[in-house]
Amino acid sequence: MAIPSKGRLVEPVMSLLNYVGIKPQSMDDRALVLPTSWRSLSLIRIRPEDIPSVVESNSAIMGITGLDYVVENGASVNVVERLGFGRGRIVIAVPSGSGISSIDEIKDGFRLATKYVNITSAYFSKLGRRVRIVRISGSAEVMPLLNVADGIVDVMSTGTTLRLHGLKPIGVIMESEAVLVTPRELNGDEREFVDKFLILMRGALASNGRKLILMNVPEEDLAAVLKVLPAMEGPTVADVASGKPMKEVISVVPEESIPDLLPLLKRAGAKDILVLSIEKVIP
Ligand SMILES: Nc1ncnc2c1ncn2[C@@H]1O[C@H](COP(=O)(O)OP(=O)(O)OP(=O)(O)O)[C@@H](O)[C@H]1O
Ligand SMILES: O=P(O)(O)OC[C@H]1O[C@H](OP(=O)(O)OP(=O)(O)O)[C@H](O)[C@@H]1O
Ligand SMILES: [Mg+2]
Numbered sequence: 250m251a252i253p254s255k256g257r258l259v260e261p262v263m264s265l266l267n268y269v270g271i272k273p274q275s276m277d278d279r280a281l282v283l284p285t286s287w288r289s290l291s292l293i294r295i296r297p298e299d300i301p302s303v304v305e306s307n308s309a310i311m312g313i314t315g316l317d318y319v320v321e322n323g324a325s326v327n328v329v330e331r332l333g334f335g336r337g338r339i340v341i342a343v344p345s346g347s348g349i350s351s352i353d354e355i356k357d358g359f360r361l362a363t364k365y366v367n368i369t370s371a372y373f374s375k376l377g378r379r380v381r382i383v384r385i386s387g388s389a390e391v392m393p394l395l396n397v398a399d400g401i402v403d404v405m406s407t408g409t410t411l412r413l414h415g416l417k418p419i420g421v422i423m424e425s426e427a428v429l430v431t432p433r434e435l436n437g438d439e440r441e442f443v444d445k446f447l448i449l450m451r452g453a454l455a456s457n458g459r460k461l462i463l464m465n466v467p468e469e470d471l472a473a474v475l476k477v478l479p480a481m482e483g484p485t486v487a488d489v490a491s492g493k494p495m496k497e498v499i500s501v502v503p504e505e506s507i508p509d510l511l512p513l514l515k516r517a518g519a520k521d522i523l524v525l526s527i528e529k530v531i532p
Contacts, residue, residue: 251303251312254281254294258427261334262313266292268453269446289442298364300430301326307432310439311446317404317425321367326430330447333454335427339365340418342411343400344393352420355380355400362389362398365422369402372422390414452529458504461525468494470518477513479506501527 252262263273266285273283273292283292295303300314301324312326315335319328341361343349355378362383363369373380385392389403390410404425405411405418429450431443466474471486475498478484484500498519502510507524514522 250290251293251295251300251309251314253297253300253314256297258297258313258315258335261332261427265313265332265334265450265453268457269449270453298322304430304432307434310431310435311443312430313427314430315425316428317365317368317423319428319430320423321365323367325433327433328428329431329443330429330450332427332429335425337404337406337425338418339368339402339422339425340405340411341400341402341420341422342390342405342416342418345415345417347399349400350419352376354419359400360398361400361402362392363402364389365402368422390416448531449529452531455530455532456527459501459527459530460504460507461499461527462502462507462510462522463497463499463525464514464519464522465489466496466498466519468496471496471498473517474498474514474519477510477517479503479510501530 252266253259270286271290272286274285275283281294283294285292293303293309295312297314298318298321300309300312301319301322303309304312304326305324313332316328316331317337317339319326341352341355349355357379358381360381360383361369362385364384364386366382366384369380369382383392383398385397389401391414392398392401393416394414401416402422408418411418429447435443462478464474475484475486478498478500479502480500484498487497487499489495489497511522
């Protein structure tokens with residue numbers, strides 16, 4: 250699997266893999282190939298912008314990178330999952346005092362500094378506009394200040410970096426987030442491996458923020474307890490083998506509901522409440 254060697258995505262990708270149960274076996278931060286606790290899986294650390302090419306050539310059967318880099322690269326790969334982190338918008342931004350407030354006001358010859366050369370040129374070609382693209386590989390926000398360009402196309406998340414450099418967004422070209430990509434063609438074994446990974450990864454993502462809660466409830470209090478208890482699909486109510494008029498109630502609830510939920514459950518009559526972490530949810 251190709252994973253980012255630098256930048257924003259490194260940490261969330263490593264923690265996602267950890268969640269799935271994949272642990273790198275090398276601690277050497279210079280190592281580009283990391284064997285893992287899954288014997289048939291190695292992680293290859295690649296620049297995020299190069300990951301689409303590596304996956305397209307079948308040299309890795311999976312890769313995690315930004316959707317923006319997949320589009321920019323133009324590689325023919327399948328985007329099999331959106332991962333919900335590394336979210337941003339690729340925007341066109343101009344100096345706040347420029348008097349320009351929409352893309353329509355960007356005329357032929359306008360200089361745009363960007364590392365998203367292909368995305369930018371495709372966008373303006375479609376509009377029939379001939380902008381001048383200044384290829385850079387980072388620090389885009391400073392380029393208008395230096396008069397290297399009249400505006401930029403770059404990723405924006407909170408907008409802080411744009412504001413800090415006297416820029417304002419005037420249009421969104423695309424939304425981006427981290428994605429899992431695979432080659433167009435996989436053999437049977439590879440497909441099986443990717444499917445196994447996907448089941449575990451979706452399970453880990455779905456379990457995020459959820460807790461398993463179990464409790465004993467005297468039968469006469471059951472209705473009151475069920476009234477306050479949220480559940481994924483209705484709580485499970487099971488008999489307790491003690492012979493007492495007692496039930497065991499099991500449910501999966503959002504983690505943030507726990508502080509409010511516990512006193513409500515106690516008051517409703519629940520006893521011996523256990524709150525447990527969920528490793529995976531496989532539908
Ligand atoms: N502030 C941000 N918030 C969320 N996602 C971001 C942010 N900045 C970049 N990304 C996304 O993270 C991915 C990898 O970013 P990376 O660190 O390589 O680049 P960058 O920070 O955008 O640029 P550079 O390192 O070239 O300045 C990209 O897909 C990008 O869209
Ligand atoms: O809209 P904002 O929330 O301000 O985020 C946008 C900024 O984040 C990214 O840079 P990053 O912080 O990763 O810095 P670097 O890539 O220059 O190290 C990106 O290149 C933008 O400059
Ligand atoms: Mg960065």
